[in-house]
Amino acid sequence: MKLVVVSAGLSVPSSTRLLADRLAKATAGRVPAADVQVVELRDLAVDIAHNFTTGFAGPALGAAQDAVVSADGLIVVTPVFSASYSGLFKSFFDVLDKDALAGKPVLVAATGGSARHSLVLDHALRPLFSYLRAVVVPTGVYAASEDWGAEGLAERIERAAGELAGLAGGAAAGVVPPVRVASAAAWQPEPAVVDEPAAAGSVDRVSYGGFEVVPFEQQLAALRPE
Structure with a gap:
């Protein structure tokens, strides 16, 4: 060396x-x-x-x-x-x-x-x-x-x-630490699925990749008294 x-x-x-x-x-x-x-x-x-x-x-x-x-x-x-x-x-x-x-x-x-x-x-x-x-x-x-x-x-x-x-x-010694690189085909995002509009007082939910995303504005609207 x-x-x-x-x-x-x-x-x-x-x-x-x-x-x-x-x-x-x-x-x-x-x-x-x-x-x-x-x-x-x-x-x-x-x-x-x-x-x-x-x-x-x-x-x-x-x-x-x-x-x-x-x-x-x-x-x-x-x-x-x-x-x-x-x-x-x-x-x-x-x-x-x-x-x-x-x-x-x-x-x-x-x-x-x-x-x-x-x-x-x-x-x-x-x-x-x-x-x-x-x-x-x-x-x-x-x-x-x-x-x-x-x-x-x-x-x-x-x-x-x-x-x-x-x-x-x-x-x-010419040793290169291994680097794990995921294949481009190893993961693909699921298409977003938008549920039917909810009734008044509730929120619309968007499912994306197994997670539910609720728009912040709708979260606030659900908390307001009718």
């Missing part, structure tokens, strides 16, 4: 890269013969900018794009800038082909200085990858400064890794 990690950390050392490595290790430990490749966006910043202005990816950026496209599963990690993903992170996915992530399992994660930014997972990252038609695993992982070494982070990492391993392992 090929697992690609996209890290948008800028500093060296980087807490974003640290979280990415922990997620990759936990995921790779759950699948046989995992091939892990890390894409450091910091090293591709100039190439990404040139891709916007020229429309062509350089060799390094092209190799990173090919790695993402061929991956069975992705781990994407960004630092939080201005309560959202970083511009470098977004720019990398902006220069990918619009169909590159369709159906691909993705684990989203982020790092920040405060726990107050944890909603970035649901308010920014999930909508982005849902728009790209990726399959985002249920558990996202956010690590604030105070989370390192504290209880809870390791459990979230393990849970998210297990979810990604399950999805990516199926993708590597």
Whole structure:
């Protein structure tokens, strides 16, 4: 199984890269013969900018794009800038082909200085990858400064890794979840049957598909005193 990690950390050392490595290790430990490749966006910043202005990816950026496209599963990690993903992170996915992530399992994660930014997972990252038609695993992982070494982070990492391993392992094996599609002839609506007009003070009833539908106006008229 090929697992690609996209890290948008800028500093060296980087807490974003640290979280990415922990997620990759936990995921790779759950699948046989995992091939892990890390894409450091910091090293591709100039190439990404040139891709916007020229429309062509350089060799390094092209190799990173090919790695993402061929991956069975992705781990994407960004630092939080201005309560959202970083511009470098977004720019990398902006220069990918619009169909590159369709159906691909993705684990989203982020790092920040405060726990107050944890909603970035649901308010920014999930909508982005849902728009790209990726399959985002249920558990996202956010690590604030105070989370390192504290209880809870390791459990979230393990849970998210297990979810990604399950999805990516199926993708590597070419397993497509079964989808039950009803035949067009399996169900046909019954024709509406309108009863004879009822006597004054009662209502007309319409039978449709085994259900009786009574017009609201007639229900009100039946309640009015004569």
